[in-house]
Amino acid sequence: MNGKFIIVDPLKDFRVIKGLASPTRVSILTLLHENGPTNVNVIAERLELPQSSVSTNVRILEEAGLIKTESRKARKGMQKVCRAIYDELVVNFQHEAPATAGNMIDVSMPLGLYSHCEVTSPCGICSTEGIIGLLDVPSTFLEPERMRASLLWFTSGYVEYQFPNNAKVLKSDLEAIELSMELSSEVPGTNTNWPSDITVSLNGTELGGWISPGDFGDKRGLLTPDWWKLKGSQYGMLKTWSVTRSGTFVDGVKISGVTLGDLDLSAHGSIRVRIEVRADAPHPGGVNIFGRGFGNYDQDIVLQLRRRL
Secondary structure, eight states: OOOOOEEEETTTTTTHHHHHHHHHHHHHHHHHHSSSEEEHHHHHHHHOOOOOHHHHHHHHHHHHTTTEEEEEOOOOEEEEEEEOOOOOEEEEEOTTSSSOOEEEEEEETTOOOSEEEEOOOOEEEOOSSSSSTTTTTTTGGGGGGGGGOOOEEEEEEEEEEEEEOOHHTTTTOOOEEEEEEEEEEOOOBBBSSEEEEEEEEEETEEEEEEEOBBBBHHHHHSSOOTTTTTTSOOEEEEEEEEEEOOOOTTTTTTEOOHHHHHOOGGGGGGEEEEEEEEETTOOOOOEEOOOTSSSSOOOEEEEEEEEEO
C-alpha cells in the first residue's frame, strides 16, 4: 500500500461519510485493501452478494471519492476493476473556535463555472473522464462541457468566477474573506523549477500575487485519474488568499496592503474572483488550477466569508 490518507471533516465531507455508512461498503473497502485491485464479479463472489448490490455500492464508494474503477479487457468482453484510494481515513471533529457555523459562510465554486475567460495556448480543460474539447485551442474554454471540468490550464490570461455576496444578503459585517484553491505553474510536460506569477483580484481590485515554484509531475496526484498520463501535471499546492482589516495575506504571509475596506463589498451584489497570469509578468509561467477529482485536494475553488458576530 502507498500509505495514503484523508482527513474527513464531518461538517463538509458528507459524500465520504455516506460512503462509509454501510457494512457492505466497509466490507468492499476491506476486501480491496486485502486483495488490491479486484473486479466486481470477484467482489460479489467473495462477499456472497448479488452483483447488482455490489455494483450499486461500488458506485456510491466511487462518488464518495473512496475508490476508483476502470474497465479492462477480459476473456469475455470487459470487466470493471475497483481499487481503494486511501489506506487510512481520519475523521476530524476538532475545529478552531472562530470557525463556527454561526460566523462562516462557505461557497464552493465548480472549476468549470467561470463567468469570463481570456487565455492563451498551450491551454486545455479536462474532466475526471477525459479531455474536454480540443487541446491548445482557447475557444474550447467556451464549450458547455467545461461545466464538468476538474483541471484547467493556460499559459497567460485569466479565468473569472462570480460568487454570491452572501454577506450583503445577510447584512453582515466581515472580519475576513478567504479564497483557497490548488495551483501550480504550467509548462509542456512538467518541471518543478518553473516559477510563475499567479495574481488574484476581487471585484477588479488586485490583491497581490503568489509565485508558484513549478509544475509538479514527480508522482501521481492522490486523486488524479489513472488515464491522465504521468508526464502531465499531477498536483499543485493548496494556497489561501486572506483579506482582513489589516491587509492581504497568502498562507498567513502579508503580500499587500489591500484591506476589506478597499474592496467595498457592501456596494456589490456579487464577488468576482479573477485568477490571472499576465504575459508581461516577471515569471509568466502559466497556471494549472485543480478541482475535485484531480491533484491532492478534493475541492474546487472555495470562497469563505468570516462574519463579525
